[in-house]
Amino acid sequence: NGLPVLVANRTGFEPGPDGAGGIDFWGNSFVCGPQGEYLARADRDQEQTLVVDLDMARSEEVRRIWPYLRDRRVDAYQDLTKRYRD
Structure with a gap:
């Protein structure tokens, strides 16, 4: 929607609770x-x-040149309120 995106991710290694194995976190947090653009x-x-x-x-300028909300298809929203099994 023309807004900045902030993504936070952990970094480092966290051992498993039993001492065997664990998880390696990738880091690479970013702001776009x-x-x-980064x-x-x-x-x-x-x-x-x-x-x-x-x-x-700048977000306002981007929204003016690329009006996401103007071009939305509200007629296609009806299925969003249904569960997959409905």
């Missing part, structure tokens, strides 16, 4: 602008804090 990326293998200034006026 309203058109999907504004910041965290490393894969170390903890980081990303601080990004977001230009919400």
Whole structure:
């Protein structure tokens, strides 16, 4: 919808509760602008804090040139209220 996207992911290894095995987290948190462009990326293998200034006026500009909500098909929404088995 022309909004920035902020994605947080853990990094590092967490051993299993029984001491065997565990989970390796990938890291790579990121922030994207309203058109999907990367504004910041965290490393894969170390903890980081990303601080990004977001230009919400740019989101408004993107919405004006690409009006997502104007082109929606509300007539196709009816099935969204149904369960899969209905």
